[in-house]
Amino acid sequence: MRIYLVGGAVRDKLLGRPVVDHDHVVTGARPEDLLALGYRPVGKDFPVFLHPDTGEEYALARTERKSGRGYHGFVFQADPTVTLEQDLARRDLTINAIAEDEHGALVDPHGGVRDLEARVLRHVSPAFVEDPVRLLRVARFAARFAPLGFTVADETMALLRRMVADGEVDHLVPERVWAETRKALAEPRPSAFLRVLREAGALRVLFPEVDALYGVPQRAEFHPEVDTGIHVEMVLDAAAALAPGDDLVGFCALAHDLGKALTPVDALPRHIGHEQRGVAPLRALAARLKVPTEHAALAEIVCREHLNAHRALELKPTTVLKLLAALDALRRPERLEAFLAACLADKRGRLGHARDDYPQADRLRRARDAAAAVTAAPFVAKGLQGPAIGAAMERARIAAIAAA
Structure with a gap:
């Protein structure tokens, strides 16, 4: 032995x-x-x-x-x-x-x-094509080792394309796709995961909602990178830098702009309403891959509310409280932190903006702390009951957010 x-x-x-x-x-x-x-x-x-x-x-x-x-x-x-x-x-x-x-x-x-x-990712033998999970693993290893300069060998990429053409990728079960994706989102360079899948032709099979973002233009004054697919890659890498190893923030980054693929062509490069349009493809993606409930729920909030986060310095206190309530941030402050990490990644995931400040995050943290400090006890002591307590607390929280 x-x-x-x-x-x-x-x-x-x-x-x-x-x-x-x-x-x-x-x-x-x-x-x-x-x-x-x-x-x-x-x-x-x-x-x-x-x-x-x-x-x-x-x-x-x-x-x-x-x-x-x-x-x-x-x-x-x-x-x-x-x-x-x-x-x-x-x-x-x-x-x-x-x-x-x-x-x-x-x-x-x-x-x-x-x-x-x-610094090459190369297959061992032609038998590589027999296991479709290996395509996902190569893409995941690319996400892990891209910072070290690793690339996929040309002959290995040819095999990845063959696996897609032969339909092997179609037989991947959702749980395994999500397991590998989740690991890739926690790697240092998740954008490499998308790029390898896209070059192999697998992104349109496994993540059609994400693949549809490539080639969709954005306004250059806000997005110097222009292409929405490239923007998502940059946001993924920014998220990995802000929240290392956190696949929850990574998934929020991946799915935050899915609605831009559905913008009417005659409206481009503007994307008015893309936050709401992104909810349906996000739900479809999460259901198909059997994404964990918390990942899907928080990603949906990021999808709907990331522009409100960017406008946090201008929002009315009532709107801020609604945002905090949607996040359940008064009871779960860690949810607010994950949300803010994804939104900051969106802000920094643009050409030339990798070091941008984000005072909006501190504004929302102060608002959260101020609102959470309001409790029911004083209102109960005043003799309020039932819905009256909730209404009084809401007014007090709005006032506290305004003061903060």
């Missing part, structure tokens, strides 16, 4: 990045061998075990053979005859197909180290 460190742990160590998960491949062993050593089985489709002390994953070396459509359509073989090289050959990218033995020696049959040095 031999044990090797594999995949992301080796890759990130070579890149000098923090190693989060340590995954291992075990050769020359059977499931009962690991069970006898106290490992706990967790794999449903193939033998994966947790180390009795560290809890790290140890998988038996395996091969896989395509047996049907989609990413479930595989037959696996895992037994003592499967070699490390065979296991590495089934992996997606060369940079993920490097192993390290117990002495620190690397096993790199597919040139992963070379591609790490060249």
Whole structure:
């Protein structure tokens, strides 16, 4: 029995990045061998075990053979005859197909180290096209490693296009699309996720509401980048910088301007009313991908209200209170912070505006704190009851917001 460190742990160590998960491949062993050593089985489709002390994953070396459509359509073989090289050959990218033995020696049959040095995302073998999830994974890795200069190899991009043309992407289940998207939105450069999907032709299949934004013009005095699709890319990257690792803010950024694709052609490049028009495509996208309720709800508020946030210094106190109420910000101040992060990302996600100030955020925070300080107790003490208490509190909150 031999044990090797594999995949992301080796890759990130070579890149000098923090190693989060340590995954291992075990050769020359059977499931009962690991069970006898106290490992706990967790794999449903193939033998994966947790180390009795560290809890790290140890998988038996395996091969896989395509047996049907989609990413479930595989037959696996895992037994003592499967070699490390065979296991590495089934992996997606060369940079993920490097192993390290117990002495620190690397096993790199597919040139992963070379591609790490060249900053290239390259597929391991032609079998890459058999699993449509790999298209999403390549786009997600692009979002993670774009700041380091990584790009997708031309021959790999050709395979991504082939997967779309062959209809493999059509068999992706919504849960898996969302799982990969969610991770991509939390990466440092989410715009690379969109660009890879778009170049492969997959964006129009998986995210038609977003794909429709490319080529839609905006007023150059407000949006020097002009193209709405480019604007969304910039907003995504601004959101990633403002709220690192926060896929909730990332999803709000992704969906905030969907209504601009529905602006009548004769009205362009103005987009009056795009906030309300964006609600329907946002709901369609969230329902199709089974986006979590909170993500969909907050994204809808950002879609409807981001222009009000930009106008916060001019809004009447009554309008500000309505905005805070829509966010449930008096009870959940963290929701206001996520909303403000998405709106600031929208402000900064424009050519030449990456460092813009946003005093509107402090105005809304002060308003929130002032309104939250108003409680029912004084009005109850005055003898008010039922709806009268609520009405009095609303008047007091509006006054408090005006004073703030």
